[in-house]
Amino acid sequence: MKVRKLLDSFNYAINGIIHAVRTQRNMRIHMISSLLVLTACFFYDLKKLEILILTITITMVIVAEMFNTAIECTIDVAANYYHPLAKIAKNTAAGAVLITAINAVVVGYIIFWDRLNQFSFIVIRKIKQSDPYMIFIILIIVLISTLVIKAVFGEGTPLRGGMPSGHSAIAFCLATTIALISQDPLAILLSYLLAFIVAQSRVDSRIHSVLEVLAGAVFGTLLTILLFKIFG
Numbered sequence: 001m002k003v004r005k006l007l008d009s010f011n012y013a014i015n016g017i018i019h020a021v022r023t024q025r026n027m028r029i030h031m032i033s034s035l036l037v038l039t040a041c042f043f044y045d046l047k048k049l050e051i052l053i054l055t056i057t058i059t060m061v062i063v064a065e066m067f068n069t070a071i072e073c074t075i076d077v078a079a080n081y082y083h084p085l086a087k088i089a090k091n092t093a094a095g096a097v098l099i100t101a102i103n104a105v106v107v108g109y110i111i112f113w114d115r116l117n118q119f120s121f122i123v124i125r126k127i128k129q130s131d132p133y134m135i136f137i138i139l140i141i142v143l144i145s146t147l148v149i150k151a152v153f154g155e156g157t158p159l160r161g162g163m164p165s166g167h168s169a170i171a172f173c174l175a176t177t178i179a180l181i182s183q184d185p186l187a188i189l190l191s192y193l194l195a196f197i198v199a200q201s202r203v204d205s206r207i208h209s210v211l212e213v214l215a216g217a218v219f220g221t222l223l224t225i226l227l228f229k230i231f232g
Helices: 002-023 025-040 048-078 084-129 132-153 166-181 185-204 210-231
Strands: none
Touching (some): 002 025, 002 048, 025 084, 048 084, 132 166, 132 210, 166 210, 185 210
């Protein structure tokens, strides 16, 4: 019986984590950022103390976001009308998350800056050695092709809505360009993370559907690879 209650406690806790990730955009951003930081640990020679500091910092940010979600849900249940104290409670909880996030940025800067500085010079050198006109032409072709497809489907406007998502196509075009120019795994991960955030923002703002965003991402990626094959 005690074992059953213990398992139920674990299940409730896991359901809470899943709910926060599923419903809170900031929580998803924190999770993805945490995965990228932890993945970067495999590519850099970090000491045990540095890894310990990173894990504690990541835990603080995630726990603060979960407390923020719990406080917001509790206030919404207790007071389903506007109250100045409810606003203060929510703002204070959000401020706690902001403080932990700023602390995480400072910790990441201290630990990774010297290592990322060397990586940045490598990326800049590779970009300088590539043909900038080719990159510019590829970006213009992807943009025009996206507008043409939007016109064929006749949905939305050139800059808002419709099939496919132009923002997603351009974002993944730039991410794929960086991935093809730079062979550094961290640069590829960061570029696609930014592209994913752009795509997600279009869905969250209800400008595009998931299908439209996915179509734009696939179209921008495949067309960029094809054009690199042709011009390369």
